[in-house]
Amino acid sequence: xxxxxxxxxLLLSLLLFxxxxxxxxxxxxxKRSLPRVKRWRTNILIILMDSAALRLVGPIAALAAxxxxxQHHIGLFNWTDWPAWLEFTLALxxxxxxxxxxxxxxxxxxxxxxxxxxxxxxxxxxxxTAIRFHPVEIILSMLYKSALVLLLGPSLLAVFVFALILxxxxxxxxxxxxxxxxxxxxxxxFLVTPDMHRVHHSTVPGETDSNYGFSIALWDRIFDTYxxxxxxxxxxxxxxxKEYQTDGPAALWWSLALPFQKRYRPDKAKGYKRKSS
Numbered sequence: 609x610x611x612x613x614x615x616x617x618l619l620l621s622l623l624l625f626x627x628x629x630x631x632x633x634x635x636x637x638x639k640r641s642l643p644r645v646k647r648w649r650t651n652i653l654i655i656l657m658d659s660a661a662l663r664l665v666g667p668i669a670a671l672a673a674x675x676x677x678x679q680h681h682i683g684l685f686n687w688t689d690w691p692a693w694l695e696f697t698l699a700l701x702x703x704x705x706x707x708x709x710x711x712x713x714x715x716x717x718x719x720x721x722x723x724x725x726x727x728x729x730x731x732x733x734x735x736x737t738a739i740r741f742h743p744v745e746i747i748l749s750m751l752y753k754s755a756l757v758l759l760l761g762p763s764l765l766a767v768f769v770f771a772l773i774l775x776x777x778x779x780x781x782x783x784x785x786x787x788x789x790x791x792x793x794x795x796x797x798f799l800v801t802p803d804m805h806r807v808h809h810s811t812v813p814g815e816t817d818s819n820y821g822f823s824i825a826l827w828d829r830i831f832d833t834y835x836x837x838x839x840x841x842x843x844x845x846x847x848x849x850k851e852y853q854t855d856g857p858a859a860l861w862w863s864l865a866l867p868f869q870k871r872y873r874p875d876k877a878k879g880y881k882r883k884s885s
Contacts, residue, residue, distance in 0.1 A: 620772060625779055628735040632784040637802060638843060640784075641731045650860045651736035654726075654743075673757035674767040683761015692763070699762035701824075703770045706756050708827040710749070711820040722867040723748070728816070729857040729866060731848040733809045738782035742867055777823040781805040800825050807838045811846040811853075815839070 640647075677683045685695045714724040723745040730737045741749075757767055781800045796804045800821045808819040818835040821827045828834035838845040848857065856862040 620776070625735055628779055628783045628785065632734055635786045637784050637786040637806075638732075638847075641847065647730065647732060647858045648736055650858050650863060651730070651740045653860050654740050654863060673754040674762060674764045677758050677761040678764070681761075682758055684759065685763070686761035696763060696766045696769075699760060699766040700770050700773070702760060703756065703762075703766075704774075704822070704824045705827060707774065707823075708821055708831075710752055711822070712833075714745070715817065715820075720745070720748075725849065726863050726866050728809060729849050729852045729863065730809075731853065731857055732784070733782055733806055733847050734784040735779050735782060737809075738778040740863075742864065744867070773823055781822065796825050798825055799823070803837075803842060806842060806845075806847075807835050809847050810838050810840075811848055811850045812839065815845075 677686060681687075685699065688695070690698075714720040723742045726742040726745070727737070727740055730740055753771075777800065781802050782805060783802050785802050787795070787801060787803065792801050792803050795801050800819070800823060804819055804825065805821075807815050810816055815835055815838055818833050819828055820833055840846070846853070852866075856866075
């Protein structure tokens with residue numbers, strides 16, 4: 609059953625990916641800094657490597673952890689007699705809060721930030737950025753999620769639904785999709801929108817340190833990490849990291865090696881210097 613749920617989730621994710629990729633091409637929010645083909649080649653290769661990395665931790669993946677917790681009566685919800693609907697709802701809310709906390713940790717803890725920089729170094733933000741993560745970060749993230757599952761003991765359905773929501777929302781809020789202002793304002797009352805999350809990918813440090821939510825927009829308001837709009841505006845804001853405004857982030861091996869660089873050396877980054885305009 610676990611493998612069947614994973615396959616259904618993959619099919620839905622691929623379908624939304626295709627829809628968003630086509631939509632952002634027809635209704636782009638921002639002009640691109642780099643050619644789509646150049647970036648997508650690297651981002652998709654990283655995604656394939658992430659998929660391979662996840663197979664290495666398959667035995668402790670979140671869905672497998674949920675099955676294990678149920679079989680061995682492990683976790684909070686396996687020790688309570690609450691209604692199924694309440695446990696399901698609480699599981700989704702607690703998981704989302706935990707992912708919000710995890711995201712902040714990846715920015716505040718130097719070792720985690722070294723890995724998370726691969727995601728933020730992307731100089732454009734679109735649907736592929738949503739799944740552009742260093743393979744080591746993907747493995748650590750899956751271990752974290754599996755530990756949460758063992759701690760809470762949610763149903764297999766709750767784990768599947770949350771994983772699907774997280775994946776679909778990440779693709780949506782990273783997309784370069786232009787939404788009408790009235791729709792964005794209403795959606796972001798409860799859901800993280802592309803305009804809301806794009807602020808988080810600004811090169812301005814104060815803006816990078818904001819809008820950490822992936823699904824529920826409420827956490828950023830509760831914990832005072834919410835910034836409604838970028839100071840320079842969405843059309844003029846610079847995406848990525850200040851020190852990596854080169855062609856480097858669009859290269860596969862540069863991106864994979866980024867966490868292990870002691871410091872940025874523009875004079876040593878052959879082939880990745882910014883072209884003069």
